Amino acid sequence: MAPSVPHLASAAAAVLSVLDIARVPACLIGGLVIPRWGQPRATTDADFTVLAPYGDEAPVVDLLLASFQGRRPDARAFALAHRVLLLVSDDGVGIDVALAAFPFEIDAIETASPWEIAPGVVVRTCSAEHLVVYKLVAARPQDLVDMAGIVRRQGAQLNVEFVRRWGLEFAELKEDPDLLRPFEDAIRRA
Incomplete structure (x- = not known):
């Protein structure tokens, strides 16, 4: 069963909250952002880009793995090798985290803006x-x-x-x- 919009919104907000507390720049990208800029459609996961300079990925990966479960047993090793961390929220929402270091990704984060994704739930999107x-x-x-x-x-x-x-x-x-x-x-x- 696909996650509901409130579950997706709360999972997205939870990820950004963990990152904000640690002062790690990030924003939401992917299908969950489509309703803001394009034609609304259903999605089943939340995609992020998170600042993690080359060679300095481990602190971000460890921070997120302390709050969310990996979707694969080798989530940490996979993330460090491929710069993508695959997580799942407590309520089953898939969370894909791209570890950003390329100038385009950094610009996406730096120019991100707030959006009320659900009543009372504000996130940053590209x-x-x-x-x-x-x-x-x-x-x-x-x-x-x-x-x-x-x-x-x-x-x-x-x-x-x-x-x-x-x-x-x-x-x-x-x-x-x-x-x-x-x-x-x-x-x-x-």
Whole structure:
């Protein structure tokens, strides 16, 4: 059974609370943020990007593992090797934590803004532009649907040049010259 919106919201707020108390910068990314910027849809987990410079990941991983259960027995080792910590909240919400060190991720955290995800529950989320880039990089079918929904809903408010600049950088890193094509198609249709 998929977690309800209140469970997702409370899990997201709990993660950010642990990080805030420790003064670790972070923000919510992924499907849970889609209703803020794009076309609402169901999701089953909460995705975060959390500042963890290269070589300094262990304190963040240990902090979160002290408050949340790992989704795999080797959660700590996996996180340190792959820069992704897979957790679960007490009420069963999957929590995916990307350990941020790349300039794009740091910018997403630094420019994050508050959003009332549920009545009385405020979280920090990445911008619409950052979310578009995250979705283009992931490039799964649902990610591209989400990206197009953000483009439609945000319209002229979307900073297209920001998306293109980071999209080109990721296209080069991924060796994927077509990374921006779905975005350009969505812009034309919007």
